[in-house]
Each structure stands twice: as structure tokens, then as C-alpha cells.
Amino acid sequence: MKLISQLSKETGIPIGTIRFYEKSGLISGQTKKEVTTNNYVxxxxxxxxxxxxxxxxxAVGFTLAEIKEVIDAWYKKQLTKKAKIDVLNKKLLQIEEKMKELRAVKKQIAICKHNIEHEMEP
Structure with missing residues (x-):
């Protein structure tokens, strides 16, 4: 069992962010019933x-709402193996689509750069 400061140090996630995740229902801690002199979680x-x-x-683009949905099902053992794979496949498709969009933007920027580099000075 770890206190929030230890959790922060181990994961590299700021304490404020951990508290936000807790308020959002993504994670939860517990108090020790035998200890009544502090509110340590x-x-x-x-x-x-x-x-x-x-x-x-x-890091791969899931929203917090999507993460909560997966965590709730995953850790409560509500998702079957197939359902877990389906969730991940859906995200992989979204990532691939985003990569296509980024490649198109990159191509347009390269064209603009090329045009600027090769335009005649007035």
C-alpha cells in the first residue's frame, strides 16, 4: 500500500493529476479502517x-472518457477477450486514420515550403 506521494514518485504522475483521476473515477484508494487520526488514502x-x-x-490518443470505460470494464472483468480486442482494434483504426491525416498535412506543408524556397524575389 502506497501513499499518494509514493504513487506519484513511482509513476511520474503529479499528485494533482492523480487526485483528478480519483475524482473522475478512474482510480480509487482506501483509508485504513484501524487508523482514525488522519485521512491518509x-x-x-x-x-x-x-x-x-x-x-x-x-499517449496513443484515448480520451479520459474512453479510458474510464475500458478501465471500468477491464478491471471489473466485464469485457470478454473479444470485446477487449475490439476496443483496441477500434482505437488502432482511429490512430491509422489520424496518421493518414497527418501525412496529408505534412505533404501540404512540404509543398508550401518548397514553393517559398523556390519563388523569385521581387
């Missing part, structure tokens, strides 16, 4: 896994 290894999943998912 403790996090388990599953929380570390979820935070790493959130980081990875954000």
Missing part, C-alpha cells in the same frame, strides 16, 4: 497498473 499495485494504462492510453 492508500493505493495498491492495481492502482499503479491503472495509472500506467492511463498514461499509455493517453
Amino acid at each position: 492508500y493505493y495498491d499495485e492495481e492502482t499503479v497498473e491503472k495509472l500506467r494504462f492511463i498514461q499509455m492510453s493517453k
Whole structure:
């Protein structure tokens, strides 16, 4: 069990962001019932896994709403193997589409750059 500062240090995620994820329902911690003198919240290894999943998912373009949907189903064992693969395949298609769009924008920028480099000075 880890305190939020330890969780932050281990994952590299700022404490404020971890608290935001908790308020958003992406993760949760627990207090120790036997300790009544403080309001410390403790996090388990599953929380570390979820935070790493959130980081990875954000890096490839998942929204927090999409991440919450997957985390809720994944960790509550509500998604079948096929459903998990379907979610990931859908995201892979979205990423591929985004890459096509970015390649088209890159091509247009290269054309503009070429035109500027080769235009005649007045």
C-alpha cells in the first residue's frame, strides 16, 4: 500500500493529476479502517497498473472518457477477450486514420515550403 506521494514518485504522475483521476473515477484508494487520526488514502499495485494504462492510453490518443470505460470494464472483468480486442482494434483504426491525416498535412506543408524556397524575389 502506497501513499499518494509514493504513487506519484513511482509513476511520474503529479499528485494533482492523480487526485483528478480519483475524482473522475478512474482510480480509487482506501483509508485504513484501524487508523482514525488522519485521512491518509492508500493505493495498491492495481492502482499503479491503472495509472500506467492511463498514461499509455493517453499517449496513443484515448480520451479520459474512453479510458474510464475500458478501465471500468477491464478491471471489473466485464469485457470478454473479444470485446477487449475490439476496443483496441477500434482505437488502432482511429490512430491509422489520424496518421493518414497527418501525412496529408505534412505533404501540404512540404509543398508550401518548397514553393517559398523556390519563388523569385521581387
